Amino acid sequence: MSEKILEVKNLKTSFYTHLGEVQAVRGISFSLNKGEVMGIVGESGSGKSVTSLSIMKLLQYPGEIKSGDIFFKGENIVNKKNKEMLNIRGNEIAMIFQDPMTSLNPVYTIGDQIMEVIIRHQGLSKKKAKEKAIDMLRLVGIPSPEERVSNYPYEFSGGMRQRAMAAIALSCEPDLLIADEPTTALDVTIQDQILKLMKDLKEKLDTSIILITHDLGVVADICTKIVVMYGGLVMEEGTSKDIFYNPKHPYTMGLLKSIPRLDLGEKKRLIPITGTPPDLIKPPMGCPFTARCPYAMKICSLHAPKYTKIDENHKAMCWLLHKQSPNMKMDTGVKRGVINE
Template sequence: MSAPVLSVRDLKTSFFSQRGEVQAVRGVSFDVHPGEILGIVGESGSGKSITCMSILRLLKSTGRIMGGSANFDGQDLMALDQGDLRDIRGNKIGMIFQDPMTSLNPTLSVGEQVMETILRHRKATRAEARARAIELFELVRIPSAAERLKSYPHEFSGGMRQRVMIAIALACDPKLLIADEPTTALDVTIQRQILLLLKDLQKRLGMAVILITHDLGVIAEVTDRIVVMYGGLVMETGPVHDLFATPKHPYTQGLLASVPDLRDDTHRRLTPIPGSPPDMAHPPEGCPFTARCPHAMQQCQAALPPVFGEGQGARCWLHHPDAPKVAGVNEVAA
């Protein structure tokens, strides 16, 4: 396998307030390879969006990166000064932010917002930047591209605004695209259009993509590998087909069990995950899923498990060689 486009190791991010330190990301590691779509999934508060905002160092003033590295294109993004980092953001790494309704500047035409990125990172005239903007609008399938450059965000539907956001992110042919909940606030039909568009663009342009979502249906349809996060940690990672077929972590199993299966006509009730996520101002010493796990052991409370396994790894003590056998977790169910 070729060298990763992005290699994140032991990334830690905290936020500080009157409550004290909130440990949002507690040692996250993963790789993204060329031409790959990596999905990061987890419920709200799991740390998935903060992980990617930390990689680009786009945290709010109360946030602080406490440790770790993010090696991109031979450079550690954590060690760069702000000038060098600005040359990478929007240029070599594109970002699609959450909620297209509010991510665009309402006082500027959409064409100006696309051209702004091109003029910032490329030695281009305004005429060249405008021509590139038209090309991008056509690429993301915005009809009447030249005419729509003059439009303002309020004149676009939610799905069309998201296409503008994608055009901005692709303006400088990035090696890596980070899409943070790109289907938020869109109806189901438009969600599918946007996802298929992203997958098509990834194939045509050959870039790597990180897709952040809490929607397992999104993950299943377009990604190659999955990172499952909970409590600021990576709980399981592996190829999408393996992880859906044989999930190894009880949290992953709980996520999959809580999703309705449209092929099932027995009208069975959904199986929710009981309890609530941990308080990250006072994270547990052991596995953060212990209080909600149906297979929790004393060891789970005492110490945080490492990730067991290579191709498909799970952060669970049940995958220790000496752990008791549990059907469906560390042995095949009868």
């Protein structure tokens, strides 16, 4: 078995607002092996971004990790002080944020912002750091990096800024890269370029990647493992083939059914998931998906189901998988495309 780089155990994160405690993440566990690309999918408010911020320990007041453990390379980082985290963040774990327009500092040049990380973590001289910054820009595919290194963010387009963000994140060759919706703000053509870049970098540097997104197409493209989140919990976890071809949770099925398929000729009416996500100030007692689930039973609203192991890598949290549950006929939403070879 390959080496575990990250292991999250029963992580709970809450935000203490004046309205009450918002339980954004309510006990999730997963692990990531070296060189693996994991996708976290879910809609807004499912807790996927909070999960990534918790791993980075970048939660801001009033957010707090309530309980749980995060093992990074075998070491628990939950109780690490901010000072210790400074050596890990940017160096061993790096992050690419969603919005490249707001996550770069507008008053520093792109080069300065890449050099800052290199000087801080690798202790290179300014001159050497600049050379490295130029190399990084070249690596992420920015044309004429020698000149571009002294540009300001406003002189870069959206796609180029996201590449610059990737250059910053990768400049210290992190072991783990967390990309939080890295392509959501970009056009499909630029998204395609950025995804290719991430695939290349993974090959070259053997970085483990956590990709957070709501776009199932994106995860199908590059992830080997997928975690589906809803209402602050992991609903289903499995390899990308498990999730796309053998979904076991009604929420995963619902997601697959609600997106139009470009590659299949037929034009069918979309099947939406009715209703809206739960309020996490007062999370439902049972399974959070009960209110929107077409197969909900009495027990679903009373008790949260436990995980059922389907095979080695595939597990789901649903009462329907319990051995005493009725045998229901379900439309899994799986449509296999035709592969032209």
